[in-house]
Amino acid sequence: MMRPKLAFAFRADKTLHVFDDADMARLAACCEVLSPRPIESFADPQGLQLLGEAEILVTGWGCPMLTPQVLRAAPNLKLIAHAAGTVKYTIDPLAYELGIEVTHAADANAVPVAEFTLASIIFANKRAFELRDLYRSDPSRRSAYALMDDRIGNYRRTIGLVGASRIGRKVAAMLAGFDYSVLLYDPFVEQGDPITRQAELVDLDTLMARSDVVSIHAPALPSTRAMIGAAQLQLMADGATFINTARGALVDEAALVAELQTGRIQGVIDVTDPEIPPTDSPLFQLPNVFLTPHIAGAIGTERGRLGRMAVDEVERFVRAEPLRYKVEPELLERLA
Template sequence: MMRPKLAFAMSPEKTRHVFNAALLSRLSACCDVVATSPLQNLDSAESRAILADTEVLVTGWGCPMLSPAILRTASKLRLIAHAAGTVKFTVDPSAYARGIRVTHAAEANAVPVAEFTLAAILFANKRIFEFRDLYQADTSRRSSHRLMDENVGNFGRTIGLVGASRIGRKVAALLQHFDFEVLLYDPFVQPGDPVTAGADLVDLDTLMARADVVSIHAPSLPNNRAMIGPRQLELMQDGATLINTARGALVDEAALLRELRSGRIQAVIDVTDPEIPPPDSLFFSLPNVFLTPHIAGAIGTERGRLGLMAVEEVERFVRGDTLLYEVEPALLERLA
């Protein structure tokens, strides 16, 4: 049986650590690798010649859009294995009409986001950054001791999860190891869903009003834009924390900054809209904001998990086994 021909399409600068030597060796063991250097300009004559012979295309961050014209060039293509998260900005829907199968590594990218979120929840309830600032300003620890007598700590706190995405579900599972009450808002989750075994389904306003920490895990879709608006933010308890590792567009940031300026709530923000705020944005200067540059997802060595998942899917495809992370056309509209 002839082995399928495989090529890569991604940006080497953005995908360092995704495929190490061991993973590349596994791909070579099940496929004939047409070109080891990733394709970056799919319109070049060289790229088109490679694509015309490719049956398995491994894509990643920096891959140009696989447009209908490009897909027509890749006339033998049978599988697109995306070694990253969403495929909405990489794969044109016409791929499905061609019978091309698509798989992605969003499940792998969800792992570090869930870990980051858990750490943020634990630190937020412990008010760790406030303690740091107090200690730096008052080495006698008197002000730190006063804060210890307030409503701080992780025992018996209420955590609200907005969205039962793959990340939201991973966070919910991690929270079961702690003494938390977990609330969940997701209009697509029905009673009896496995996630409800560890989280109580509530409406969004109830979640915002009751949670000590609100963590956002909804997809960024047109109907979700600014879903956390002035009303929801005003419902948050004094001293509560908002965590956003999803997308900045899900939050009305002007309303959020108004609440933050009052000092009434705190925020852990990994994503903003726009992706990089203006230099004079209060996100950079408010003491009750912990801002990070979109690092919750796979960075550094964590990217190796993306490559591993893509390689395992290619191996399943070659063996004729069921793909575990196939992207079905019907799910595209609900993907982030």
């Protein structure tokens, strides 16, 4: 039986640790790997030749856009396996009209984001960052001890999750092991959804007002742009924490900065809009902000989950088994 021909398309310098030797050996066992080097440009004649032969294309971060013109140059292509999170910025919907199946590793990327969120919630409720700064400025611990008498800690706190995405659902499942009350806002979730056993469905304003920690897990869509604005942020209780590991565009950043500048709330901000804030942004200096450079998703060795999931899907496809993480065309635009 002839093995299907497989090619890679991504930026090699952006995908270190995604595929290890064991992953490559598994792919070589079930496919004819046309080249271990990824296609980095479809304008390159050699890249176009590989694309024209490939039946399976494994993509990842930095993959050139699979435009209609590129897809028509791939007459044999039957599967796109995206070894990264969202695939909606990589493929044109024409892929579905051409009968190409699409799968992605977004579920693998969701794991470290959920872990980061859980850690952020725990540290935020403990006021760990503030206590660190107090200890640095006052080694006697007097100011730190005074804060410990405030209403802080993780016992019987209320956590608000905005969005029942794959990440939001993983976070809700993790929170079930703690003494938390969990609220959820998501207009697409109905009573009877399994997540309602872990979280109470409420409207957005109620969630913002009742939560000690608000964590954002909604997709970036035209309808969700700036869904968190001044009115919502002003509903948050004094001392509450706002966490964003989703997309910066979901938040009116000027309103968020203004609210953080009052010192009334705390912020754990992993994503911003623009992606890199201006160098004079107050987010870099505010003592009540824990700002990170978009690290919640897979970084370093965590990227290995992405490659492993893509390889699993390629093997299923070769064995003519159903794909576990297939991206249906109607869901493409609703992806994060």
